[in-house]
Every structure is written in structure tokens, then in C-alpha cells.
């Protein structure tokens with residue numbers, strides 16, 4: 421059992437009263453990054469994409485897949501025509517494979533063992549994957565790499581909450597998506613660095629309080645403890661995203677909310693930025709995550 425459990429329980433019980441300095445120190449020295457990486461996790465993400473943007477025969481761009489091509493492999497095997505992956509990818513072959521084909525083969529082998537996928541020639545998969553090794557907000561290298569390509573769909577899973585310059589991201593989505601094209605984004609509003617990271621599912625109840633926990637403190641305090649090196653997090657709330665969808669010409673066509681049970685306090689520094697009072701209702705603020713399907717207006 422993780423030794424951090426000794427910190428997790430008090431954190432869960434006393435979070436609302438943790439003094440600012442304790443919070444900064446705890447995040448710096450005890451914080452664990454919320455991260456999952458397994459073929460099953462990739463399959464879950466791709467199934468979610470497929471339910472919301474049928475991608476058979478389509479060209480897809482995924483923002484922030486991480487150091488991994490698993491989602492691209494699965495999307496191609498499920499019929500996507502071409503997949504662009506945009507993230508700073510150091511070297512996905514570091515997982516013990518010498519090249520992309522080896523990675524694809526090993527991934528397929530594991531999934532087939534568990535009867536999760538059918539056969540598909542690895543070379544054909546590889547030919548349809550295109551890496552863009554930069555952040556989506558690094559507009560110059562992004563557009564240079566894409567060379568004027570427009571895609572049918574843009575997807576992301578737990579990425580938008582890490583992007584500081586959301587206006588640049590939405591502007592680029594608008595440029596890259598074809599008219600009438602679909603997007604699907606899942607946004608996670610939990611405090612990623614203070615996540616219980618235990619294999620014991622009976623401890624999952626400890627996670628609940630971590631939703632929105634990082635929104636409880638002021639902007640200046642957040643600047644002191646945001647882990648920009650390991651995993652930067654912005655502190656936007658749903659109304660901030662609504663505003664961007666509208667501003668950049670997207671219509672929201674589906675919205676799924678996962679709500680937190682107990683109301684969490686959000687610091688006035690954050691609420692102050694939302695000009696439209698109607699958007700400040702509890703439905704938009706008490707969320708642990710949200711999935712948004714949107715369409716680019718013609």
C-alpha cells in the first residue's frame with residue numbers, strides 16, 4: 421500500500437481547512453501525478469471518441485495523446501482514414517520497442533490475446549499515423565507540420581485543462597477543422613497532482629474530494645504550487661470553455677457532466693473572470709469532469 425495513504429486520509433478529511441502554506445508544501449513534496457497508461461485505458465478513450473464522433477473513413481487529429489500511439493492504432497483499426505497526433509513526444513519507443521512497427525505489433529498482440537481487437541497489418545497502421553511533435557498551441561511548427569491539412573474531427577482526452585493559452589488552442593482548432601467538422605473533448609476538473617494513486621479500488625472514495633480542490637485557492641497561491649514542469653494545469657471552469665466554443669464559432673451539440681456530490685468552494689479570483697452571471701450556476705461549477713461534442717458552424 422502506498423505510504424502516501426497516511427497523507428491522503430487527513431487530506432480528504434481536512435482539505436477545506438488546510439492552511440495555504442501546507443497546501444503548497446504538500447503539493448510540492450507529496451503530490452502524485454494522476455496518470456494511467458495501458459492498452460485498456462487507450463481502448464476506453466477510443467470507444468468514448470467513437471460513441472461521440474463516428475470516425476470511420478475520417479481524418480482525425482488528437483491533441484495530447486501523451487507519449488503514446490495506442491489511441492491512434494485503435495482508431496485506425498476501427499476505420500479512421502488517417503490520424504494526426506499532436507503532443508511533445510520525446511520517444512514513444514522508450515517502452516522497450518525499437519521502432520513504431522514493433523510497438524504496433526506488440527500492442528496488437530496484447531490486445532488480441534485478450535480478444536479485444538481483430539488482426540490488421542502493422543505497416544498499414546503505421547502508414548496512417550502522423551506525429552506532430554509540438555504542442556497544439558505552438559502554431560508555427562504545428563502549421564508547418566500539417567502543411568495546410570484540414571481534418572474531419574478533432575479529439576482530446578483530459579488535455580484542455582493543461583493548456584494555458586486556450587484562445588490559441590481554439591483558434592487553431594477552428595483553422596484545422598473542416599467546415600461542419602466535429603470535435604469531442606473530455607475535460608477533467610480534478611486536482612491532478614493530489615490524486616490518490618492506489619491500485620486498491622476500495623480507496624477510490626478518497627478521490628472524490630479532489631475534484632475542484634485546486635480551485636479553492638487564490639491565483640497567487642496557485643502560481644506557487646502549480647507543477648508547470650511535470651504537468652501544468654490551468655484553472656478554467658466550464659463557463660471559460662463555453663465562452664471559447666462560442667467565440668471561435670463552435671456549437672455545442674452534446675454535453676455530459678459528471679458532478680461532484682458535495683459543493684466545493686471556488687475562489688473568487690476564478691469566478692471574477694466569468695462575466696456572465698447565468699453561467700455561474702452550480703450546474704456549471706460542481707463538476708468533476710465534462711465531455712463536450714461540438715460542431716464547427718458553416
Ligand SMILES: C[S@@+](CC[C@H](N)C(=O)[O-])C[C@H]1O[C@@H](n2cnc3c(N)ncnc32)[C@H](O)[C@@H]1O
Pocket residue numbers: 456465483484485486487506507508554555556557558576577578579582583
Ligand atoms: C493528462 S495527459 C492525458 C494523456 C492522454 N490523452 C490520456 O487521456 O491518457 C495530458 C497530455 O496533454 C499534453 N499537453 C499539454 N498541453 C498540450 C498542448 N498545448 N498541446 C498538446 N498536448 C498538450 C501533455 O503533454 C500530456 O501528454
